[in-house]
Amino acid sequence: MNEIIELLSYNFFQNAIGAAILASISCGIIGTYIVARRIVFISGGITHASFGGIGIAWFLGLNPVLGAAIFGVLSALGIEWVSKKTDVRQDSVIGILWALGMALGIIFIYMTPGYAPNLMSYLFGSILTVSNLDLYLLSALCVLTILVFVFMMRPIVYVAFDEGYAQTHKAPVQFLNYLMIALVALAIVLNIRVVGIILVISFLTIPQTIANMFTQDFGKMILGAIGFGVLGSLLGLFMAYEMNVPSGATIIFSFVILFIIAKIVQLSLLKLKRKES
């Protein structure tokens, strides 16, 4: 217990907790959209594609997160555009960009003279080295996401649920789709710092899936996802510190443990209900 109190006094650990909470908020919200609209695969594609942006930015001497953001958003818009305007299967486009991005990233990083940046931190997350700048970016993302969803929750949900029907009502379907996919890309890119590329998709799917076990309401699912996200990531954080293992892995591991516990609880509740009736 004393150790924990001591830990909490360190600036890096306070930053880490801040990052975990902020990541949980933005991922909780956007992840619910991703899971409900069934674009998990697209999101995976965007995630890995954005690695290309990291490599190119590193090569040009720019901020890698900025590179990832631009590349990620472009991939996202590209996937949405290609699948709507051409006859190429969306699946295939995602697969292509997924691999292309990773390949470009690696090529540009190794082409850069000097030492390669700590690739591990981008691939697996490095929440214990989160800077104040990272926290500002994560906060801005949270504010943006919250604003978008507070003011446009119903149109977003209605269009995601039944796009064809929304079109008959002349709803701004295209605008909303592009806006949301760009937001997805931003959420992914900024959270790569916390959980890493390999696993950021899990932050966007597992807490949401757990929440979905207990509620069918979009808004409540968001809140549940945020809650489970915070719980899981704080647990994972302590685990990462104790075991000196990349945070991405321990956080996701915590999520899976929570998932298993939640599933057992859900099934037990169902059994109880059946016994009563």
Add this chain to the structure above:
Amino acid sequence: MTKLLELRSVYAGYDNKVVLQDVNLTVKKNDFLGIIGPNGGGKTTLLKVILGLIKPIEGQVEFNNIDDNLIGYLPQINTIDQKFPIPVREVILSGLMSHKKLFGKYTSDDKEKAKVLMQQMGILHLRNKNIGELSGGQLQRVFLCRAIISDPQILILDEPDTYVDSHFEMELYAVLDQLNDHMAIIVVSHDIGTISSHVKTIACVNGSLCYHDSNIINQEQLKTYNCPIDLITHGEVPHRVLKKH
């Protein structure tokens, strides 16, 4: 009779393919039109033109006396994602979305309207349930509410027989009969499917559109036709044979 919608010499299709040729159709205030035709014959294309989802290659689509947003639409069941986390009451509210701006609020009046509708359709007890928990018939009533909450003047049902197994959807057509008092209704059905005798007129769509103004054949006249199909059922089944075209 008030004309609501008129299609004049409409040609429609996708990319390079023309699916519908020279379609002429008028929908009037108390019409109850059945549209039948084979798959690939253009029924869906015709619906998309009426709903404004695609523009005709040639010809005019003219709406009289109605905002072109006021068409109620009940889509086929296979277009619905039943796993989506959305409760019944929100699905019905979404029928008002064309009346709201992007940041528009859904007022308590709106919610009250939805509540009244749900009560009339006998689904008020389902209002907080996720749509995945509903039976086909219940789902259909939910989407019917969604279609009519905006007080449309034309109601279009796209293959409603896909929701419920039985062909004779007595309940649905009883409701439609009542609705027909203040809106025109168009029901799209399968090829040689059973279409309720409640339908007043029929349009056959197969590349073009052929309109049958209540050509009711009675039992006597039936005997003089060499009907190639035998209808097998229990009890009496009213059916009509259309003029060849």
